[in-house]
Amino acid sequence: MLLQEKYKALTDAAVAAGISDLAVRAQDGILYVDGTAADGATKDHLWEVYNQIDPNFTSGDLVLNVNVSVDAATTHVKVITQSSNLNIRKGPGTDQPIVGKAAHHEIITLVNRSNDLWWLVRTKDGEEGYCYAQYLEPQD
Amino acid sequence: MKTSKFLMSAVIAGTLFLASCSPKDADIQAAVQAKEAAGIAVSVAKGAVTLTGEVADDAAKAKAEEIAKAEKGVKSVVNNLTVKPAAAPVVISEDPLLTKNVADATKDFPTVKASVKDGVVTLTGEIKKASLITLMQHLSALKPKKIENKLTVK
Numbered sequence: 001m002l003l004q005e006k007y008k009a010l011t012d013a014a015v016a017a018g019i020s021d022l023a024v025r026a027q028d029g030i031l032y033v034d035g036t037a038a039d040g041a042t043k044d045h046l047w048e049v050y051n052q053i054d055p056n057f058t059s060g061d062l063v064l065n066v067n068v069s070v071d072a073a074t075t076h077v078k079v080i081t082q083s084s085n086l087n088i089r090k091g092p093g094t095d096q097p098i099v100g101k102a103a104h105h106e107i108i109t110l111v112n113r114s115n116d117l118w119w120l121v122r123t124k125d126g127e128e129g130y131c132y133a134q135y136l137e138p139q140d
Numbered sequence: 141m142k143t144s145k146f147l148m149s150a151v152i153a154g155t156l157f158l159a160s161c162s163p164k165d166a167d168i169q170a171a172v173q174a175k176e177a178a179g180i181a182v183s184v185a186k187g188a189v190t191l192t193g194e195v196a197d198d199a200a201k202a203k204a205e206e207i208a209k210a211e212k213g214v215k216s217v218v219n220n221l222t223v224k225p226a227a228a229p230v231v232i233s234e235d236p237l238l239t240k241n242v243a244d245a246t247k248d249f250p251t252v253k254a255s256v257k258d259g260v261v262t263l264t265g266e267i268k269k270a271s272l273i274t275l276m277q278h279l280s281a282l283k284p285k286k287i288e289n290k291l292t293v294k
Contacts, residue, residue, distance in 0.1 A: 025230050030286055032230045047273050056269075057276050060288045065280045082274070084248075094244045117241060117281070132244065134278050 003031040003061055006053065010064070013049045017042045019066060031062045036069045040080075040137055043068055070113065070138045077110045077121065077136040079103065086136075088129035092118030100127030107139060163213035172214070175207045180221065182208070187215035194222050232259040233283040245278040252291060259285030266292040 003026050004011070011024050011033060019035035019042070026032075037043040043066050050064055051057065079086045079102045088100040092115045102108050102123055111128065112120035118130040163171075165184040172189060173182040177200065180193045189208045195201050201221045208217045233241070239256045246254045252275065253265045261284045267275060272293060279287055 023227060025227050027230045028285075043277075044273075047277060051273065056272060056291075056293050057287070057289050060286050063280055063284060063287065064276075065283070067281065082271070093240065094247045117244070134245075134274075134281065 003029075007031055007033070007050075007062055009053060010046065010049045010062075013046055014066070017045065019046075020069070029061065032065070033062065034065045035067075037066050038069060040068050068138070071140075074138040075110055076107050076139040077119070078139055079106045079108065079131075079135060080137045081135050086131055088121065088123070088127055088131055089118075090129055092130045096130070099129040100125070102131065110136070110138070168211060168213050172208050172211050175211070176204055180204055184214075187213055188218065189214050189216070190218040190220060192220045194224050196224055198223055231283055232285045235259065238282060238284060241282045242279065242284075245282060246275070249275050254279075256284075260288055261286070262288040262290065264290050266294055269293050 004024065011022075014022055014033065014035060017037065019037055022033075022035040024031065024033050037046070046064065046066055050062065054062065081104050083104055085101040085103055087098045088102060089096040090099050100123060102121070106123075108124070108131075109122040110119060111122050113133070114120075115130070115133075117133055119133045119136055120128065121131050121136070122128045165186065168187065168189065169182055169184040172184070173180075176182060176191070177195070180191055180195065183190045183192070189211075191204055191208060195204065201219065201223055204221055205217050205219045208214055235256055235258065238259065238261070242254050242256055242261055246252050249267060249271060251265050252263055252267055255262045255264075261279055261282075263275075263279075272291070276287065276289070
């Protein structure tokens with residue numbers, strides 16, 4: 001079966017959800033779905049659809065890269081770890097020393113997003129450093 | 141002299157004849173538009189058809205022109221259709237960068253082991269079902285070629 005057919009419910013859901021810059025490309029037997037979602041709930045919904053088509057993601061024939069759009073004017077982010085505190089590091093990488101921590105669900109100041117994966121943030125106490133962007137949710 | 145006069149009148153007569161029974165621009169427009177694919181705009185002025193819009197490839201562009209030319213009453217076709225640029229190939233991260241980023245992404249999942257080779261991220265070990273989506277989301281953002289998930293889901 002063609003990959004595009006196997007994952008049709010997913011790409012249809014992406015179109016219905018208004019994913020911007022949506023790109024669906026097949027290359028070397030793997031389907032790549034890229035785009036930008038308006039919010040985290042939309043992204044999670046697509047992952048649920050993916051999980052229904054390929055339970056536990058064991059097929060290895062799809063790379064779903066949908067990021068949540070961040071308004072250029074965004075100044076605050078919420079820590080969305082599962083329950084733990086989030087490390088704030090001196091530089092962008094887990095090999096970098098920890099310079100502070102942000103609490104679960106704490107809202108902190110976003111300073112800079114020049115690195116896609118690690119955003120520069122500042123806490124209420126004035127601690128500044130890099131956090132893993134996947135654990136940060138933009139606030140209006 | 142006589143011949144040229146005759147020719148002249150023949151041309152005039154012919155022109156009148158043609159003008160009287162050639163289809164009107166609006167009719168040509170409707171007929172061509174109905175035959176063209178969606179996304180192609182057709183305009184007609186004095187039998188000259190102009191095609192605008194975006195099509196998938198060169199073949200579609202040529203076909204659209206053929207359709208217009210074949211229509212009765214069409215004198216010329218200006219093909220202003222543009223061909224949609226081909227999708228850019230998928231960019232895959234180089235192994236050194238991917239290896240570093242995968243290490244960062246999996247750090248919070250101590251029961252997961254990850255290796256990287258030729259852009260393929262292979263996951264072994266075990267994971268709680270609730271954490272699997274989070275891990276996959278994090279890894280998928282790193283532009284891997286493929287994620288080979290051999291994790292035991294608890």
